[in-house]
Amino acid sequence: DAKTTQPPSMDCAEGRAANLPCNHSTISGNEYVYWYRQIHSQGPQYIIHGLKNNETNEMASLIITEDRKSSTLILPHATLRDTAVYYCIVRTSNTGNQFYFGTGTSLTVIP
Amino acid sequence: GAVVSQHPSWVICKSGTSVKIECRSLDFQATTMFWYRQFPKQSLMLMATSNEGSKATYEQGVEKDKFLINHASLTLSTLTVTSAHPEDSSFYICSALPPGTVRGNTIYFGEGSWLTVV
Numbered sequence: 001d002a003k004t005t006q007p008p009s010m011d012c013a014e015g016r017a018a019n020l021p022c023n024h025s026t027i028s029g030n031e032y033v034y035w036y037r038q039i040h041s042q043g044p045q046y047i048i049h050g051l052k053n054n055e056t057n058e059m060a061s062l063i064i065t066e067d068r069k070s071s072t073l074i075l076p077h078a079t080l081r082d083t084a085v086y087y088c089i090v091r092t093s094n095t096g097n098q099f100y101f102g103t104g105t106s107l108t109v110i111p
Numbered sequence: 112g113a114v115v116s117q118h119p120s121w122v123i124c125k126s127g128t129s130v131k132i133e134c135r136s137l138d139f140q141a142t143t144m145f146w147y148r149q150f151p152k153q154s155l156m157l158m159a160t161s162n163e164g165s166k167a168t169y170e171q172g173v174e175k176d177k178f179l180i181n182h183a184s185l186t187l188s189t190l191t192v193t194s195a196h197p198e199d200s201s202f203y204i205c206s207a208l209p210p211g212t213v214r215g216n217t218i219y220f221g222e223g224s225w226l227t228v229v
Contacts, residue, residue: 034217043115043204043220044155087154097143097208099218101155 003027004088009106012082018075020105022088025069032091033064034099035073037084044087044101047073078109114138115207117221124195124228131191132224134205140185141207145218146178149202161188195228202226 005023012018024033032051036044048055048062050071055062061074075082087104091097116135124130134144142163147155159169159180167180179191188207192199204223 036220038155041202041223041225043117043206043223046217046219049217097218098145098157098160099206100157101147103154 003090003100004102006086006088006102006105008103009108011108011110012075012078014080014109014111015077018073018078018082018107018109020073020075020086020088020107021070022073023070024088024090027068027090029068033062033068033071034089034091035060035062035086036089037082037086038104039084047086049091078107080109080111083107083109115205115219115221117203117205117224119224120222121225122227124226126196126228127194129191129193130195130226131189132203132205132226134188134190134207134221136186136207136209136219139207139209141188142185142210143208144182144188145206145208146180146188146190147204147206149204149223151202155204158190192226195226197228200226200228 003026032049034049035047038044048060050062064071085104085106087101089099114137118133144161146158148158149155157170158173159167161167161180161182163182163185169175182188202223206218206220208218
């Protein structure tokens with residue numbers, strides 16, 4: 001039931017910005033885009049979420065296209081500890097508030 | 112620090128026995144909790160939505176009689192794997208949804224529980 005498409009893997013040099021894309025072409029007007037990451041053998045960690053405006057917090061920035069059909073998570077200065085699987089999730093608009101995970105992007109930060 | 116805690120972190124049980132995993136929200140009351148299962152090198156699969164004081168809602172293909180979910184209080188949900196078999200060995204993860212717009216209406220995940228059935 002996941003409604004997002006992400007590249008399976010990406011590499012990024014340490015200290016550089018990591019830009020992780022996500023396609024969600026069927027997103028509805030009231031559905032949010034959430035980003036989580038999962039480091040091996042741990043529970044997912046919340047990163048950021050947004051509706052239509054770009055968002056920034058201490059961890060990352062989220063850029064959502066004007067038509068909302070895609071978004072990009074930006075880690076401004078990737079470190080080795082950012083190596084993880086990153087999941088882009090469109091939150092369902094029904095009353096259940098479920099989060100369905102897609103396959104995610106495995107990001108490897110290279111020294 | 113963690114706002115959702117799971118216990119145990121890992122458990123080994125014999126085939127045919129039952130095992131219970133607890134999920135607690137530590138600093139908010141969660142009327143809704145979710146249970147996921149994750150096999151190695153795969154994504155998280157939503158198993159069920161647990162609502163306090165009512166029966167859980169199971170995803171298609173998840174056996175409700177095998178995976179018993181109880182959400183008796185606003186801070187505790189439990190998952191019991193009954194008559195466990197080796198194919199039930201997996202990483203089980205819970206998450207909790209704060210009420211209203213608390214914490215940006217974001218769900219928070221526990222650390223996960225590794226189950227190995229031998």
